[in-house]
Amino acid sequence: MRWVTYDGGAGLRTGVLDGETVRGLRAGVSLLSLVEAGGEALAEASGTARRAPDEVRPLADVRLCAPLPRPPSLRDGLCFLDHxxxxxxxxxxxxxxxxxxxxxxxxxxSNPSAVVGPYDDVPVAPGSRMFDLELELGAVIGRAGRDLDPVTAESHIVGYTLLNDWTARDHQVRDLALGIGMGKSKDSAVTLGPALVTVDELEEYRHDGRLALELRATVNGEELTRGSPADMDWTFGELLAYVSRGVDLTPGEVIGSGTVPGGCLLEHVDTPDMAAFRRWLRPGDIVALHGQGLGQTRQTVVAGTDVIPLRPGL
Incomplete structure (x- = not known):
């Protein structure tokens, strides 16, 4: 199933995509609550959506939001070493x-409260002049687990979604200098969507145990890169096994693959002075991610807010 969270004018609803329509469940049912309730609840809800939806709306008449607008946790891996x-x-x-x-x-x-929908405008991070995108695949946990075996860990994934880890590269320089991990460089926005596509829907793309679907990113209609999670140096099974060491993974958590090689502007910098690079995202730029079986996102970059100085000159 292709699960979505949408707004038809009366608040957020949960439904499934059916061609150019959305088959919605009753108000008050969130996709997160279904994922947390387990596979049987999700299967029962999909049957209801198919046979007896609470409403059927043309896709053009609703706004698709992030399928999980506020996931319980959001981690981002770095599993493509060529990136x-x-x-x-x-x-x-x-x-x-x-x-x-x-x-x-x-x-x-990363920041779960910074999640935005697949067609939402994305403000430039406050104070950034080197704003960037990152093309990724997000895996959503459907079954709790701890100290997972890398051979079987992927069975804990309920589905996948496109993920854009928007990044302020100038802020990242400071984050790296501080040496305590990512901070404001990764704090402004993370795109999820357009749908949570369940694992069974993507089986046709699985070859030799890996998802061989194609992922692409474009900026203003110009292709930036294309790649596949089949080329990850560390598989999702290995990533989940590592992430779960000594901690509980819970349903609804999102874990990113890391950036597909070439899938960010930083990799295309062609000048020693990064600030002089002319392709950093600016208001008006349109960024789109495409994934086989996953759909596409399309977002406009808009101006961000002004920075309030911490102290004079800072």
Whole structure:
């Protein structure tokens, strides 16, 4: 099923996509509550949506929101090591990676309250002049688990969604200098959507145990990159096994794949002075992500708010 959260003018509703229509469940049922209730509840709800929906609305008459507007947790991995090499190359650094990158996947915690929908405008992060996109695949946990086995961990995923990890690269320079992880560079917006596509819907794209669907990103209609989660250096099973060491994964949590190689503007920087790069996102730019079986997002970058100084000159 392709589950969506939508607003038809009377608040958020949950439904399933059926061609150019949305088959909605009764008001008050959230997709998160269904995922938390488990596979049987989700299957029963899908049957209701197919046979006896509370409403059927033309897709053109509703606004699709993030399928999980406020997930319980949002982690982002870095499982495509060629993305990191591409960033190093653009910055004039050696592409040789520290041995730690081959010993296990990396991730950081992102901001669930910054989640935006697939067609929402996205403001530039306050004070940023180097605003960027990141093309990713998000996995949604459907079954709780702890200390998962990498061989079976993917069975805890209920479905997938496109994910755009918007990034203020100039703020990231300061975050990295502080040495305590990502901060304001990753705090302004994360796109999820347009739908939560259940695992069974994507089986046709699974080859040799990996999802071989195509992911693409465009800026103002110009293709930036294309790639596939089949090329991840660390699989979702390995990422989930690492993330779950000593902690509980709970239904509804979202875990990103990391950026598809070439799927951010940073990898395309062609000048020693990053600030002089002319392709950083500006108000009016249109960013779209496309995924086989997943649909597409399309968002307009708009002006952000002014920065309130912490102190004079800061």
């Amino acid at each position: 990191l090499r591409g960033c190093y190359r653009a910055l004039g650094r050696s592409e040789e990676l520290h041995p730690a990158w081959s010993r296990g996947p990396a991730f950081y915690f």
